[in-house]
Amino acid sequence: MKYRISHRTRYQYAEPVSLCHSLVHLKPRQGHYQRCLLSQLRVDPWPAVNREHEDFFGNRVNYFSIQQPHEALEVTAVSEVEVTRPNIPDLSRTPAWELVRDLLGDREHPRLATKQIFTLPSPQIPLDAAARAFAAASFTPGRPLLEATCDLMARIFTEFAYDPHFTTIATPIAEVMEHRRGVCQDFAHVAIAGLRGLGLAARYVSGYLETLPPPGQAKLQGSDASHAWFAVLVPELGWIDFDPTNNLIPGEQHITTALGRDFHDVTPMRGIFYGGGSHELTVAVDVNRVEG
Numbered sequence: 001m002k003y004r005i006s007h008r009t010r011y012q013y014a015e016p017v018s019l020c021h022s023l024v025h026l027k028p029r030q031g032h033y034q035r036c037l038l039s040q041l042r043v044d045p046w047p048a049v050n051r052e053h054e055d056f057f058g059n060r061v062n063y064f065s066i067q068q069p070h071e072a073l074e075v076t077a078v079s080e081v082e083v084t085r086p087n088i089p090d091l092s093r094t095p096a097w098e099l100v101r102d103l104l105g106d107r108e109h110p111r112l113a114t115k116q117i118f119t120l121p122s123p124q125i126p127l128d129a130a131a132r133a134f135a136a137a138s139f140t141p142g143r144p145l146l147e148a149t150c151d152l153m154a155r156i157f158t159e160f161a162y163d164p165h166f167t168t169i170a171t172p173i174a175e176v177m178e179h180r181r182g183v184c185q186d187f188a189h190v191a192i193a194g195l196r197g198l199g200l201a202a203r204y205v206s207g208y209l210e211t212l213p214p215p216g217q218a219k220l221q222g223s224d225a226s227h228a229w230f231a232v233l234v235p236e237l238g239w240i241d242f243d244p245t246n247n248l249i250p251g252e253q254h255i256t257t258a259l260g261r262d263f264h265d266v267t268p269m270r271g272i273f274y275g276g277g278s279h280e281l282t283v284a285v286d287v288n289r290v291e292g
Contacts, residue, residue: 001083001252002037002290005208007226008076009269009283013276016069022271025206025258026077027052027060033086034256039079045070057265059258075269080290083252086241091146094234097139101199103235115233118201122261125204128193130177135194145200149232149242150249152194156187157247169263184228184245185263191230191244192262201233203259205241206266208287210253224285226268229254255287 007026027039039060043050047064055061066073104112104119121127138151163181173193176186188204195202209227229243229250241250258266 003081003083003208003210003255004286004288004290005079005081005255006076006286007268007283008074008285010075010281011073012280012282013071013073014279015275015277016071017066017073017273017276018069019065019067019275020070020073020271020273021065022063022075022269023267024062024064024075024077024269025059025266026075026079026268027062027257028079028081028207029059029256029258031256033084035082037080037082039077042074042076042078044072044074055265057258057260059260059266069275081255083255085252086250088240088249089146089234089237091150092144094144094146094237096142097145097148097198097200098142100145100233100235104201104233105199112201112235115201118203118233118261119196119199120261121196123264124262125173125189125193125196127197128173128177129197131173131190131193132197134177134190135198139198145232145234146240149195149240152191153242153244154247156191156244160187160190160244162245169267184243187244188228188230189262191242195230195232203231203233203239204262204266205229205231205256205259206263206268207254207256207258208285209243209246210255210287210289224287225283226257226285227254228263231259 028036030036041062043064045066048067049065052062135152139148161181164183166181167186173189176182192202206228231239231241233239243250260266
């Protein structure tokens with residue numbers, strides 16, 4: 001499946017900004033099941049410095065600096081991506097989760113040493129007893145890792161309410177666990193906190209999900225949004241993705257932009273600016289299929 005993705009972010013400032021520095025994660029990754037055919041980043045006003053690098057996690061990161069006064073900032077990323085359906089293993093035939101936990105606990109393991117960072121707490125996913133206890137109900141003794149993870153995903157989908165007005169990007173996991181409400185970012189954080197609490201490796205994935213309008217209706221331009229889910233590590237198989245917001249294993253309709261320990265590692269756009277006073281932020285995202 002081929003997609004054309006447009007992600008536009010606009011800041012309108014009440015007063016001129018004299019200088020800004022920004023980092024963005026907006027260019028899709030290359031992977032086994034995803035090819036980024038092209039990706040362009042447009043910044044207005046034109047930045048004095050604009051460069052791209054690959055971070056520790058293999059994400060494509062753009063840094064830019066605007067060094068002249070401006071009252072608005074607009075950043076648009078346009079990408080074309082080809083996604084193929086991943087090979088999903090038989091969930092019931094994966095290793096028992098305790099076996100994987102013990103392998104990850106071996107700090108001298110030659111092939112897992114670089115993955116063990118995803119078993120540790122991170123800036124937005126501290127150790128949380130409630131999240132661990134919630135996950136433990138799915139991880140009964142001897143249960144296959146992916147079967148247990150799928151059950152955890154389904155329970156988050158069933159027991160947590162999607163509420164875009166309840167949380168912000170800074171809402172702690174403890175508050176999400178207490179109220180059982182949030183958005184895709186929160187649900188991914190809850191799952192990861194529970195998995196890491198059990199000694200497993202889990203990572204945060206950001207990207208997009210193709211959405212289709214109701215039958216007979218036109219798709220509204222700019223109505224899509226960024227999405228988030230999580231992945232768990234299965235030795236010998238690699239990383240397997242799970243989407244607790246929709247209770248499904250991601251396939252051809254999920255496009256990956258970046259991955260990391262938590263949202264902090266993959267924020268679409270962050271930075272600092274001098275001046276500006278108050279500001280208004282608007283984001284418009286379009287994910288459209290490309291025929292042929």
